[in-house]
Amino acid sequence: MSHVTYNKMWAEAQEGLNNLLQTETEDKSPKPLKDHPIVFQMLATFYVKYVQIFHNLETAYDQIVHPQKRLVIRQVLEGVMGRILELKNEMVELENSEFHYFDDILQDQKLCPEHIEIPIPRYFIKEKLKVLKEREKILAQILVNAGLQDIEPKKHIKVMTFEEAIRIIQISERARQGRLRAEFMKQIYLEEKRERQARLHSGKSPNLDASAVCIQKVWRGYIQMKRTEKIREEEMIFLGMSPPPHFHRISASLMQAQRVEAMRCEVQEKHEEEYKKALVAIKNRLREMEGPDIKESLQEQIRQWFIECRLPPQNQGSLELVSVIKDEFRHITGKFPDYPDEEDGGSIVIFSQKTPEQVAAELAAKEEELQKKSKDKGKKGKKEKEKKKKGKEKGKEKQEKKANEEKEGWKMAPSNFLPIMEEGNNWYKDVWQHREEGWNFHQEYDPELVKEEKRKEVKEEIRVQVDELMRQELKNLKLAVDREKDKKKRSGKKDKVSHAGLVIPPAQFLTQKWGYNLLTSRSGTKTRTKSFAVEDYIKNARTIDSLYKELVEGGLLIKPKTVKLSDYVGEYSYLGTTLRQVDIEPMPSLADVRQLIALYGILPLGSQALHEKSPLVKALLLAGPAGVGKKMLVHALCTETGANLFNLSASNIAGKYPGKSGLQMLLNMVFKVAKQLQPSVVWIGNTEKTFYKKVPKAEKEMEPKRLKKNLPKILKSLKAEDRVLIVGTTTRPFDADLRPFCKVYKKIILIPRPDYASRFALWKHIILQNGGSLSKSPTISCLAKMSDGFTQGHIIYAAQTILSERRIRQLNRKPLTAVELMGALARQDPVYKEEEDMFKAWYAKTPLGKARAKALMEESGVQTRACAQCPDVHTVQRENGLQRRHQADEAFQRLADKITAAEQSKAKVYVVLANFQLFFQQKSITTKKIETLGMYVQKKSSKYSEAIFLLKNCQVKVQRDSRQYENP
Numbered sequence: 001m002s003h004v005t006y007n008k009m010w011a012e013a014q015e016g017l018n019n020l021l022q023t024e025t026e027d028k029s030p031k032p033l034k035d036h037p038i039v040f041q042m043l044a045t046f047y048v049k050y051v052q053i054f055h056n057l058e059t060a061y062d063q064i065v066h067p068q069k070r071l072v073i074r075q076v077l078e079g080v081m082g083r084i085l086e087l088k089n090e091m092v093e094l095e096n097s098e099f100h101y102f103d104d105i106l107q108d109q110k111l112c113p114e115h116i117e118i119p120i121p122r123y124f125i126k127e128k129l130k131v132l133k134e135r136e137k138i139l140a141q142i143l144v145n146a147g148l149q150d151i152e153p154k155k156h157i158k159v160m161t162f163e164e165a166i167r168i169i170q171i172s173e174r175a176r177q178g179r180l181r182a183e184f185m186k187q188i189y190l191e192e193k194r195e196r197q198a199r200l201h202s203g204k205s206p207n208l209d210a211s212a213v214c215i216q217k218v219w220r221g222y223i224q225m226k227r228t229e230k231i232r233e234e235e236m237i238f239l240g241m242s243p244p245p246h247f248h249r250i251s252a253s254l255m256q257a258q259r260v261e262a263m264r265c266e267v268q269e270k271h272e273e274e275y276k277k278a279l280v281a282i283k284n285r286l287r288e289m290e291g292p293d294i295k296e297s298l299q300e301q302i303r304q305w306f307i308e309c310r311l312p313p314q315n316q317g318s319l320e321l322v323s324v325i326k327d328e329f330r331h332i333t334g335k336f337p338d339y340p341d342e343e344d345g346g347s348i349v350i351f352s353q354k355t356p357e358q359v360a361a362e363l364a365a366k367e368e369e370l371q372k373k374s375k376d377k378g379k380k381g382k383k384e385k386e387k388k389k390k391g392k393e394k395g396k397e398k399q400e401k402k403a404n405e406e407k408e409g410w411k412m413a414p415s416n417f418l419p420i421m422e423e424g425n426n427w428y429k430d431v432w433q434h435r436e437e438g439w440n441f442h443q444e445y446d447p448e449l450v451k452e453e454k455r456k457e458v459k460e461e462i463r464v465q466v467d468e469l470m471r472q473e474l475k476n477l478k479l480a481v482d483r484e485k486d487k488k489k490r491s492g493k494k495d496k497v498s499h500a501g502l503v504i505p506p507a508q509f510l511t512q513k514w515g516y517n518l519l520t521s522r523s524g525t526k527t528r529t530k531s532f533a534v535e536d537y538i539k540n541a542r543t544i545d546s547l548y549k550e551l552v553e554g555g556l557l558i559k560p561k562t563v564k565l566s567d568y569v570g571e572y573s574y575l576g577t578t579l580r581q582v583d584i585e586p587m588p589s590l591a592d593v594r595q596l597i598a599l600y601g602i603l604p605l606g607s608q609a610l611h612e613k614s615p616l617v618k619a620l621l622l623a624g625p626a627g628v629g630k631k632m633l634v635h636a637l638c639t640e641t642g643a644n645l646f647n648l649s650a651s652n653i654a655g656k657y658p659g660k661s662g663l664q665m666l667l668n669m670v671f672k673v674a675k676q677l678q679p680s681v682v683w684i685g686n687t688e689k690t691f692y693k694k695v696p697k698a699e700k701e702m703e704p705k706r707l708k709k710n711l712p713k714i715l716k717s718l719k720a721e722d723r724v725l726i727v728g729t730t731t732r733p734f735d736a737d738l739r740p741f742c743k744v745y746k747k748i749i750l751i752p753r754p755d756y757a758s759r760f761a762l763w764k765h766i767i768l769q770n771g772g773s774l775s776k777s778p779t780i781s782c783l784a785k786m787s788d789g790f791t792q793g794h795i796i797y798a799a800q801t802i803l804s805e806r807r808i809r810q811l812n813r814k815p816l817t818a819v820e821l822m823g824a825l826a827r828q829d830p831v832y833k834e835e836e837d838m839f840k841a842w843y844a845k846t847p848l849g850k851a852r853a854k855a856l857m858e859e860s861g862v863q864t865r866a867c868a869q870c871p872d873v874h875t876v877q878r879e880n881g882l883q884r885r886h887q888a889d890e891a892f893q894r895l896a897d898k899i900t901a902a903e904q905s906k907a908k909v910y911v912v913l914a915n916f917q918l919f920f921q922q923k924s925i926t927t928k929k930i931e932t933l934g935m936y937v938q939k940k941s942s943k944y945s946e947a948i949f950l951l952k953n954c955q956v957k958v959q960r961d962s963r964q965y966e967n968p
C-alpha cells in the first residue's frame with residue numbers, strides 16, 4: 001500500500017480517537033452510576049472502539065516511513081494501549097470476572113470478532129531485533145559448550161576407494177541387467193501361456209460383439225464416473241462448500257503486498273537514520289548561525305534588567321522597561337538584583353511564564369522539603385510504625401470506600417493514559433492535521449520541524465552559558481559600583497557541595513550500580529556492617545554475562561520455543577452475552593484466553609511506559625487440564641516480547657543450590673539477570689507443588705515447597721519499572737493451599753478445554769500443518785463433534801501419529817478418514833466432567849470467583865455472608881445450618897484427639913470413632929450428642945461393645961438430624 005493509504009489510516013484513527021476522547025471527558029460526570037449493566041455497556045463500547053483504533057495505529061506505526069510522524073503515532077499508540085488495559089481492569093472490577101463478552105456490541109457496530117483481537121505491536125521485536133539475535137547466538141553457544149545442545153549434525157561424506165566405487169557400479173549394472181532379463185523372461189512366459197490357451201480353444205473363434213460390449217461397458221462406466229466427479233466438485237464450489245482451486249495457491253497480489261511491506265520497512269530504517277543525523281547536523285548549524293544573535297539578545301535583556309533595578313526610584317520614567325522580564329523581578333530598588341540560582345532555573349525564572357505566586361510557592365515548597373528531610377532523618381523508626389498504622393488504616397479506608405462505592409454507585413477511576421493521549425492528539429492537530437506535504441513525496445523528515453525543536457534546545461544551552469557570564473558580570477558590577485563583598489555566596493557554595501552529596505559511599509554506589517542485594521543479610525535484616533557487606537560483595541562481584549552463563553548451564557535459563565500468539569488456535573464464542581443474560585456462566589473460549597494473555601502479559605512486557613503506568617500484574621497463573629496449551633502460551637509470551645525465559649519449576653530446581661543460602665543466591669541471580677536483561681518471564685511449572693497442603697511422600701525428596709516463603713518477598717521486590725512476569729502453570733490447582741496460592745497469583749486465567757468452534761478450527765489447522773490435505777479430508781465437523789472432551793494436546797497427538805510420512809504419501813490414492821483419526825484419539829483419556837467440575841469449584845473459591853458468586857446472589861436478591869470458618873460465601877438462610885456443621889466438625893476433632901491420646905488397647909474404639917467421624921463430616925450433625933458420646937467413651941472405654949452400640953445408636957439419630965439441616 002502507498003504512503004497516502006497509511007496516512008489516511010492514521011488520520012482516521014486520530015479522528016476516531018478525538019471523538020472518543022471528547023466522549024470520555026464528557027462522560028466523566030460527577031454523578032456516580034448505579035446501574036451495572038449500563039456501566040458495563042459503556043466501558044465495553046469504549047474498549048471495543050479503542051481496540052479498533054489500536055489496530056489502525058499499530059499498522060500505521062509499522063508502515064509509515066516518516067520519522068517525525070512516527071513519534072506522534074508512538075505516543076498515541078502507547079496511550080491507547082494503556083487505556084485499553086485500564087478499561088479492562090475497570091471491567092474486571094465491575095463484573096468480578098476476567099472474561100468479558102462483547103458479541104452484542106459487535107453486532108450493533110457490525111464488526112467481526114477479529115476486530116477485537118488484540119494486535120501485538122510489531123515494534124516490540126523489530127526495535128531490538130539485533131540485540132535479540134545476538135543474545136540468541138550467545139545462548140546457543142553456551143548451550144553447545146555445555147553439551148546441552150548439539151550443533152546441527154554435519155553430514156559425513158565418506159571418501160570411497162576406487163575399487164569400492166567400481167564394485168558399486170558393477171552391482172548396480174548387474175541388477176539392471178537382471179531386471180531386464182526377468183522382464184524378458186516374463187514376456188516369453190506370457191506368450192507361451194497365451195499360445196497354450198489358444199490351442200485349447202482352437203475350435204471356437206472369439207465372440208467379437210461380446211468382447212466389444214464388455215470393453216465399451218468398462219470404458220463408458222469409467223468416463224461417466226470421471227464426469228460425475230467433476231460435476232460434483234463444480235457444484236460444491238458453486239455452492240461455496242469447497243474452496244475454488246486458486247484458493248490453495250498463494251495469491252500473486254498478496255506476495256506483492258508482502259514485498260512492498262518489507263521494502264517499506266527498509267525505507268523506514270533509512271529515513272530514521274537520516275533523521276537522527278539531521279538532528280545533530282541541524283543543531284550544530286543553528287548553534288553556529290543563530291547562536292551569537294541569541295546570546296547577544298539574552299545578554300542585552302539581562303543587562304537591561306540589572307540597570308532597571310539599580311535605577312533610583314525618581315528616574316523610573318526615563319527608561320523603557322524590558323517587556324520580557326516578569327513584573328515581580330522588576331523591583332526598582334536602587335540596588336542591583338540577586339541573580340537567580342542555577343538550581344532555581346537561572347535566568348529562565350525571570351523570563352518564565354509562571355505567575356509570581358507559582359514561583360514563590362515552588363521555592364517555598366523546596367525549602368520546606370529540605371527542612372523536612374533533615375528533621376525526618378532521626379525519626380525513621382517512628383515513621384515506619386506510623387506507616388504501618390497508616391497502611392492498616394488505609395486498608396480499612398479502602399474497604400470502607402469500596403463498600404461506599406458499592407452503595408453510591410460506580411465512578412470511572414482516574415486514568416494515567418488519557419493525558420498522554422490528549423497530548424498526542426493535540427500534537428497531531430497542531431502539527432500534522434493540516435500540514436502541506438506536497439513537496440515530500442518520499443516522506444522524509446521535515447527540516448523545519450527539526451529546526452523549531454532544536455532552536456529551543458540551543459536557546460536553552462546558550463542561556464546557561466549566558467547565565468554564567470552574567471552572574472560574573474553582576475558580581476563585578478556590584479563590586480565596582482556598590483563595593484559589595486561576596487561573602488554569602490561563598491559560604492552558600494560550600495554548603496551546596498556538601499548538600500549535593502557528590503561523594504556516594506562505596507556500598508551505596510555498588511548497590512545503585514548493580515542492584516546487588518548483599519548489603520542486607522540473608523535473613524533480610526541489616527545485621528552485617530556495611531563495610532563487611534561491601535567486602536562480601538567485592539568478593540562475589542559477578543558480571544551479568546557470567547551470571548547469565550551460569551544460569552544457562554544450570555538449566556535455569558532456557559531457550560523459548562518460537563511460537564506466536566496467533567499460533568494458539570481458538571475461535572470466538574458468540575454466545576457469551578446471551579448466556580450471561582439468562583444467568584448462565586459461559587465457558588470462556590480460547591480466543592478469550594488469547595486476548596487475556598495479550599493484555600496481561602504481552603503488552604506490559606513489551607512496553608516500559610505501559611508497564612510503569614498501567615495496572616500492575618506481577619504474577620499470572622494459567623490453570624487448566626493437561627494439554628490445553630499452558631506451556632505454549634508461556635513460550636508465546638517470550639516470542640512476542642523477546643523475553644528471557646527462566647524455569648523455576650520445582651522439578652527443575654530440585655537439588656540445585658541446596659540450603660537456604662543456596663536458594664537465596666539462586667533467586668538473587670535469577671532476578672538480577674531478569675531485571676537487567678528485561679523483559680523476562682519466570683516460569684514455574686506445576687506451581688501447585690510449591691503450595692502443597694501436604695507434600696506427597698514420593699515428592700518429599702524434591703522439596704517442592706522450597707520457593708513458598710520466598711515468592712511473596714520476590715513479588716514485593718518487583719517494582720513497576722521491572723518488566724518481569726512470574727507465570728505459574730498448573731493442572732491441579734486444587735492441590736494447593738488456596739490462601740497463599742491466591743496471594744501470590746492475583747491474576748488467574750482458567751483455560752478450558754476447546755469448544756466445538758475451536759476444535760473445528762484446530763482440526764483443520766492441524767491436518768494442514770501435518771501435511772494432510774483438506775480437499776479430500778474427512779468431514780471436519782464430524783471430527784470436531786466426536787472429539788468433544790479432548791484437549792488440543794490430544795488432538796495434536798492423534799493427527800501426528802496418523803499423518804506419518806508414509807501415510808502422507810498415500811493420501812492421493814487413499815484419502816484420510818475420520819475413523820483413522822478417531823481411533824488414535826480414543827486411545828487417550830479425555831477431560832472428564834468430574835475434573836472439569838473440580839476446576840470450576842476451585843475457581844469459585846478464588847477471591848474473584850467468590851466475589852462474582854456473591855455479586856450474582858445479591859443481584860438475584862439472595863442475601864449472602866462470608867463464612868468465618870471456611871472460605872465459602874453462603875446465603876443467610878444456610879448460615880445456621882453451616883455454623884452448626886462447623887461446630888460439629890470441631891467437636892469431632894476434639895473427640896478424635898481425646899481418643900488418640902488414650903491407651904493403645906482402646907484402638908478399636910478409635911477406629912470406630914474415626915469411621916464415624918468420616919461419616920459425620922459428610923453429613924450435618926448435632927454437637928451435643930457427640931460431646932456426650934466422647935465423655936462416655938472416656939469413662940467406660942473398657943467396654944468397647946457398649947461404646948460401639950452407643951455409636952450406632954447415635955448414628956441413627958444423627959442421620960435423622962442431618963436431614964433437618966440439609967433442608968433448613
Ligand SMILES: Nc1ncnc2c1ncn2[C@@H]1O[C@H](COP(=O)(O)OP(=O)(O)OP(=O)(O)O)[C@@H](O)[C@H]1O
Nearest residue numbers: 567568569626627628629630631632731792793796
Ligand atoms: N490452541 C492451540 N493451537 C495450536 N496448538 C495448540 C493449542 N493448544 C495447545 N497446542 C499444542 O498442544 C500441545 C500441548 O500443549 P502444552 O504442552 O502447551 O499444554 P499444557 O497445557 O502445558 O500441557 P501440560 O499441562 O500437560 O504440561 C503442544 O504441542 C501445543 O503446541
